[in-house]
Amino acid sequence: MPDKIALITGSSSGFGLLTSIELAKAGFRVVATMRDLGRRERLDQAATAAHVASQLDIRALDVTDFDALPAFVDSVVRDYSRLDVLVNNAGFAVAGFAEDIKLEELRLQFETNFFGAVAMTKAALPTMRRQRSGHIIMVSSISGLHGAATVSSYSASKHALEGWSESLRMEVNSLGIKVVLVEPGAFQTDIWTRGAVMGENATKETSPNLQRSLRMRDAVAALPKRDPIAVARLIASIAQDPNPKLRYLVGRDAKMQLALKRILPWKWHEKLIANFLKID
Ligand SMILES: NC(=O)c1ccc[n+]([C@@H]2O[C@H](COP(=O)([O-])OP(=O)(O)OC[C@H]3O[C@@H](n4cnc5c(N)ncnc54)[C@H](OP(=O)(O)O)[C@@H]3O)[C@@H](O)[C@H]2O)c1
Structure with a gap:
């Protein structure tokens, strides 16, 4: 039996990098994509260290390059004859109080976190429909189930992904295609540094929220962040599960937040959060 084929977005760092390695270790042939191949070194090193370099095929892909996505997925299917797993992982976070975020910044957040995942999925569906099998794993977030202060744009993009994926799962279940949402809490990846983009007006002296933003930034920086390998291993195990659930919440903080919600x-809940984040 030939290797199973997995395609993953945003493999240059964080969950995407680690998941590429875990899938390869599980025997998948992994098409690991990243928008800038100049950033492939970390993945190359990790693959060599794990003795899975020959299982990886690293290709350039920006998930907001919408017109190119169908041809890209078709080229993968042409090369490997099938596509078993799609992991929609690429993402970043626009940060800042909602009042300060420009509409164009909110739209850019959706382009990657929501429309990027939707467009990749639509490109993969014809092949999975033909095969009558396939796993589509969406890397969502606890912020897709729970609004989070100062990341309203991020939270909105992940809520949209949750709703779209929940609907899609109902539509494609009978075709043998499994749609799954993975909802991590806080894990130590680049999203807290390089992947967090402050809204242009959020840090200006003219922002009425500046002092609250600075207090919140310190509170978020102090949050404990877990080892992301747990998320990568979870995604690799979902990819091998013939009958996965719709949702996988991962991280004690995520489970605690949802339980409290x-x-x-609700009024106690939001008071607790405002105190914790020092935004009152
Ligand atoms: N870490 C957490 O605490 C956490 C919690 C919940 C959910 N998540 C979700 O986990 C996913 C992965 O994030 P991470 O935490 O692993 O952060 P990360 O280390 O910053 O990785 C994000 C990856 O997405 C890529 N990316 C961003 N925009 C892209 C685009 N337009 N096209 C293709 N790739 C793009 C980045 O590429 P570049 O290297 O080129 O920037 C990077 O490889 C995201 O969807 C994020 O929302 C993370």
Whole structure:
């Protein structure tokens, strides 16, 4: 039996890099994509260290290059004859109080985190429909289930991904295609540094939220962040599960936040968060 084929977006760092390695270790042939091949060194080194370099095929792909995505997926299918797993992982976070975020910044957030995942999925569906099999794994977030202060744009993009994926799963279940949402809490990846883009007006002296933003930034920097390997291993195990669930919440903080949201009266819940993040 030939290797199973996995295609993953955003493999230059974080979950994408680690998941590429875990999938390769599990025996998948992994088409690991990144928008800038100049950033492939970390993945190359990790693959060599794990003795899986020959299982990886590293290619350039920007998920907002929408017109190019169908031809890109077709080229993968032409080369390997099939596509078993798509991991929609690429993402970043626009940060800043909602009042300060420009509409164009909100739109850019959606282009990658929502439309990028949608467009990749639409490009993969014809092949998976033909095969009558395939896993589509969306890297969402606890912020897709729970609004988070100062990342309203990020939270909105992940809520959109949650709703779209939940609907899609109902539509493609009978075709043998499994749609899965992975919802991590805080894990130590580049999204907290390089991947967090402050809204242009959010840090200006003219922002009415500047002092609260600075207090919040310190509170977020102090949050404990876990080892991202847990998320990569989870995604690799979902990829091998013939009957995965719709949702996988990962990280104690994520589980705690959702439990508190469900148990506490909403007014207590938001007060608790405002105190914790020092945004009152
Ligand atoms: N870490 C967490 O605490 C956490 C929690 C919940 C959910 N998530 C989600 O996990 C996913 C991966 O993030 P991460 O935490 O691993 O952060 P990361 O280390 O910053 O990785 C993000 C990856 O996405 C890529 N990317 C960004 N825009 C792209 C585009 N237009 N096309 C292709 N690739 C693009 C980045 O590429 P470049 O190297 O070129 O920038 C990078 O490879 C994201 O969807 C994020 O929302 C993370």
